[in-house]
Amino acid sequence: MWSPSKTQVHEYGxxxxxxxxxxxxxxxxxxxxxxxxxxxxxxxxxRVLLIDYPSTRNTIEAxxxxxxxxxxxxxxxxxxxxxxxxxxSMGGIMARQYLKHHQPDNLHRVVHIAPPxxxxxxxxxxxxxxxxxxxxxxAGQQLVTDxxxxxxxxxxxxxxxGVIAGCKSLDPWFAWMFNGPHDGxxxxxxxxxxxxxxxAIVPSNHYLIMNHPKTLELTHRFLAEGNFGEHSGN
Numbered sequence: 001m002w003s004p005s006k007t008q009v010h011e012y013g014x015x016x017x018x019x020x021x022x023x024x025x026x027x028x029x030x031x032x033x034x035x036x037x038x039x040x041x042x043x044x045x046x047r048v049l050l051i052d053y054p055s056t057r058n059t060i061e062a063x064x065x066x067x068x069x070x071x072x073x074x075x076x077x078x079x080x081x082x083x084x085x086x087x088x089s090m091g092g093i094m095a096r097q098y099l100k101h102h103q104p105d106n107l108h109r110v111v112h113i114a115p116p117x118x119x120x121x122x123x124x125x126x127x128x129x130x131x132x133x134x135x136x137x138x139a140g141q142q143l144v145t146d147x148x149x150x151x152x153x154x155x156x157x158x159x160x161x162g163v164i165a166g167c168k169s170l171d172p173w174f175a176w177m178f179n180g181p182h183d184g185x186x187x188x189x190x191x192x193x194x195x196x197x198x199x200a201i202v203p204s205n206h207y208l209i210m211n212h213p214k215t216l217e218l219t220h221r222f223l224a225e226g227n228f229g230e231h232s233g234n
Contacts, residue, residue, distance in 0.1 A: 005057075007067040009075060010050040012038055018045035019082040019108070021223070022072060026089030026114075027055040027143075028136055033210045034088075040216045041086060041223075049075055055090065056137035060150055063139060064097045072098075082108035084223050088210055089114050089186070090143060096154045096193075109160045109226060111219045114183055114209050117163070118152055118190040119145030121177040145190065156195030162222035163199050164215055165191035170205040183209065200228040 021041045025034060034050065041048045053067045077083060083106045087095045092115030099107065116123070123143040126136075142150045166183030169175060174184055181188045185206040192199060204212040218228050 004052055004054055006054060007071050008052040009071050010052065012048040012050070013042040014045060014047050018047060018078075019084065020047045020049060020075075020077045021084045021086055022095075023048055023050045024068075024085065024087040024091030024094055025050070025052065025055075026091050027140055033207065036211050036216060037086065037219070040220055049077075053094070055139060059138045060090070060093055060097055060142055064094055064101070068094055068098050069102050072102075072104075077104075077106075079104070079106050082106060084108050085110040086219060086223075087112050087115065089116065089206065090139065091115075092117065093143070093151050093154070096157070097150070099159055100154055103159065107159055109162070109223050110157070111162045111164065111222050112191075112193065113164045113215060113219070114166050114186055114206050115163065115191055115193070116143050116151055116186045117193045119143055119149050120186050120190065121145060121182075122174055122185050125177060157193050158195060160226055161193060161196040162218070162226075162228060163191055163193050163196050164209070164218055164228075165199070165201050166204045166206055166209045167201050168203045168205050170208075197226060198222065198228045 038048055051071050053063055083104055085095045092112035120143050124145055127141050165188045167181040167188055169182055169184035171184035178187050183206040200218050202209055202212050202214045209215050
């Protein structure tokens with residue numbers, strides 16, 4: 001299905017007394033690719049909040065201010081317990097924008113998975129296509145690589161961030177758009193984020209990376225220890 005018409009908050013795990021993980025998906029169609037990640041995150045004494053926002057309905061800035069920020073504020077998050085974020089694709093840009101303007105005092109660690117931190121080469125080309133503009137809306141057109149794009153203007157991470165990039169594409173028709181390794185939608189270089197604590201590369205394509213066993217393992221480790229260990233990449 002496509003994005004919901006209004007923001008929905010889906011809750012997993014315990015309600016009170018433990019840390020919280022906010023889980024943010026990317027833009028457009030939902031393929032139920034977050035189930036394994038939810039199971040990985042929903043450890044004892046941890047609450048997972050999947051915030052399903054109307055990703056194609058507005059700009060990223062408006063989605064953060066009008067949808068994401070109120071959803072987090074109304075979720076009853078324990079201010080005395082650690083708050084983490086785990087994001088996929090455009091969800092990473094949403095989180096970066098949110099944390100730039102609304103960073104909570106109890107923020108602990110953030111894992112960005114396949115984020116277009118410097119835009120997507122595919123978006124550069126697809127923004128010229130009317131069907132893409134109509135289906136992915138204003139937010140989709142913001143995910144380009146030029147220096148003035150939102151991903152390039154948010155600035156470095158001033159929080160404990162781990163970034164996981166994919167390097168295996170199943171989309172040969174987009175390969176000509178990239179100069180280096182990529183996941184079919186985002187290049188490994190574009191995923192890098194100034195100020196990040198650690199970086200890892202997983203042999204997966206964009207839409208399968210959230211289910212990859214290595215992604216699940218690395219996400220769990222970073223939230224617990226703040227690093228990817230021997231899987232760190234440069």
